[in-house]
Amino acid sequence: MNRRTALRLAGAGLATTVGGHQLAARAGTAELPPGLALGRGLTHDHGPAMPTERPADAGTRPALEKFSLPLPILPDAVPVVSSRGLDVFESRIREVRAEIFPGHPTSVYGYFSSWVPPVVRARRGRRTIVRQRNETDVPVSVHLHGGVNREVFDGRMSHPVLPGGSFAYVYDNDQPASTLWLHDHTHHTDAENVYRGMSSPYLVTSDEEEALGLPSGEFEVPLVLRDADVGSDGGLVFTMDDTEHRSTILVNGTPWPRMEVRRRKYRFRVINSSAMRFFVLGLSDGTPMTQIGADASLLESPVPAPVVLLSPGERADLVVDFSQWPTGTDVDVVNYTGPGPMEDVGQVMRFSVGADASDDSVVPDRLTTLPAVPPASVERHVTMRMSEPGTTPMIATIDDRSFDMSRVDTRVDFGTTEEWTVTNESATIPHNFHCHLAHMRVLDRSTGPAAPNELGLKDTVAIFPGESVRVRMTFDRHRGLYPYHCHMLDHGAMGMMAQLRVV
Ligand SMILES: [Cu+2]
The missing domain is CATH 2.60.40.420 (Cupredoxins -  blue copper proteins)
Known part of the structure; x- marks a missing residue:
């Protein structure tokens, strides 16, 4: 089980760890753990109990030049009520029209009635209520991934919200600042519901985090990553447990987008919202990013991150300082692992480095103090x-x-x-x-x-x-x-x- 597979990397001179694996990325090659080798390991047949056949006439996605579409910046959800200690949001879960590929409108699901969902911002010590109205024709159940919540508000599989119904989920936010994720958790159908769009970032901040002076405002950008199988009509094709055809990479709902950045630090809240795909992310010239947060908290100290492994549902809080590159440089986010053709799944998005910008943000050496790991009984x-x-x-x-x-x-x-x-x-x-x-x-x-x-x-x-x-x-x-x-x-x-x- 210790066999590792060498892959070519675009960059050189990297050395890092990924997950628990000492993932060496040196002299232009990366060693990936078993099961993450290029183009293998994640695909397999399964029994007849699930819909498994990809429609023969689904075809292949419309032509698109990579990095030609702008990255959608996710707006902040606006509470309908904000009082002392409480923010209330209203979300309609609907079937909506979206143009994942321009000129090819298609039908998808969306929280907050949107394929490109707004970000729910919460604050430690303030309660959040998100009332979800199910206006689809399928049962739904909304789970706050990483949230510490009472059972009744956990998005229980046994208590779906039926079509036409609604449920007010109460989130206490009695937990550290972190990048959380709202997604469907309906029994048996969550994989398809999430794939079709029931997914939205949920960010918890705190006084302690705000005092750090990390990049904020327009320089703090959620990036929701996923893959998709897109047919010739520009629509999503869902085939259970099929990773082989999910070779279109979407960021914030858009294939292979491009973001204009200024020459300064940005904070990226990265969520792997894929059902099945692992990402091993890096920058195209091998420059390390700085990881400041894991799933449910900040790290105690920043960690240099030449590559970042994100399995489905994992999040990384990353800082990239674009003042390292001259104006006019393109810096791509690349992915070092399959399955799928690497000319597609190996590309994620492009940063185009623009003009200088003032930057008074900092990444302190000490970000937070976590409690000691307690002994187990x-x-x-x-x-x-x-x-x-x-x-x-x-x-x-x-x-x-x-x-x-x-x-x-x-x-x-x-x-x-x-x-x-x-x-x-x-x-x-x-x-x-x-x-x-x-x-x-x-x-x-x-x-x-x-x-x-x-x-x-x-x-x-x-x-x-x-x-x-x-x-x-x-x-x-x-x-x-x-x-x-x-x-x-x-x-x-x-x-x-x-x-x-x-x-
Ligand atoms: Cu598994």
């Missing part, structure tokens, strides 16, 4: 496994059981800290582990120590074939029933999901 071992490529029926399990919403898989005593060793027992397929409610502290991996960029609060960790990750979680916030699952959404929908009850 309970140890558990959890396995993730699915049928290997080519076998039928396709079965995806946690601890050898497919998901059953009526079953409680794990009982946890309120107030305890548990240590979980989560193992990916697949031979060729990567997974990742996501737990609702409790944030994780990554202790180490069977392949080596935790990387510096996963030492913040995590809610999603990548696990490569044959690898184990050891994490600690403290369940002292809410009682109730919460899922844990693979966040490759198609895997979760195929059964790689379980439930814990905090009692």
Whole structure:
């Protein structure tokens, strides 16, 4: 399982860690963990239980010159009520028209009635209510990924919001500043619903974070990354567990966009909203970015990041200082891993460096202080496994059981800290582990120590074939029933999901 595959990189002289893997990126090559090799590892057949056939007449996406479309800057959602200690937002979940490819209008879903969704901004210590009106003809359930919320507001699979209905989700925001993500979590259909557009950033800020002086305002930019299979009519083609055809890369809903930047520091809140795709991101000339945040908190100190691994659902808070390049330089965000043709999936977006700009923002050496990792009183071992490529029926399990919403898989005593060793027992397929409610502290991996960029609060960790990750979680916030699952959404929908009850 330690076999690694060398890939050509555009840059040279890089050296870094990605995830728990000492991912060497030197002298023009990167070594990727097993399962992330170019063009293999993520695709496979699965059983007849799911819609699996890509329509024969779907065709290939319309022609488009990469980096020709401007990056949409996501607007901030405007609360309908803002009072002391509370902001209320109204979102209609609708089928909307969008032109993902110009001149090819198509039908997609959107939170806040928009394919390019606004950003919900929340503040630690202030409560947020997002009332979601389901104006689609499918059941929905909205989960705040990374949020620490009461069970009733967690986007429960067992309590969907039916067509025509609405539900007011209450988020306490009693958690550190972080980049969170609203997305669909409906039983069995979340993979398709998210793919079709039920996805929106949710940013938590705090007094402590604001005092740091990080780039802000127009210089703090959410980037929501994903892939898509786009047919000849410019519409989204959804085929369950098909990663091979999802070779169009979208940022903020737009294929391979271009952003004009000034010669100064920017902060990018990057979300991998793909159902299945792992990104290994870097800048085209190999210049390191600076990572300041992980999933659910800032890092204690900034980390130089020549490459950043993001499995589905993971987030990275990054700073790039464009004063390093002369005006007129194009700096591309590239992706070093497949599957798919690298001329497509290896390109993400372009920054075009423009004029000088004043910059009084800073990236302090000390960003936050995280609580010490507490000792654990309970140890558990959890396995993730699915049928290997080519076998039928396709079965995806946690601890050898497919998901059953009526079953409680794990009982946890309120107030305890548990240590979980989560193992990916697949031979060729990567997974990742996501737990609702409790944030994780990554202790180490069977392949080596935790990387510096996963030492913040995590809610999603990548696990490569044959690898184990050891994490600690403290369940002292809410009682109730919460899922844990693979966040490759198609895997979760195929059964790689379980439930814990905090009692
Ligand atoms: Cu998986």
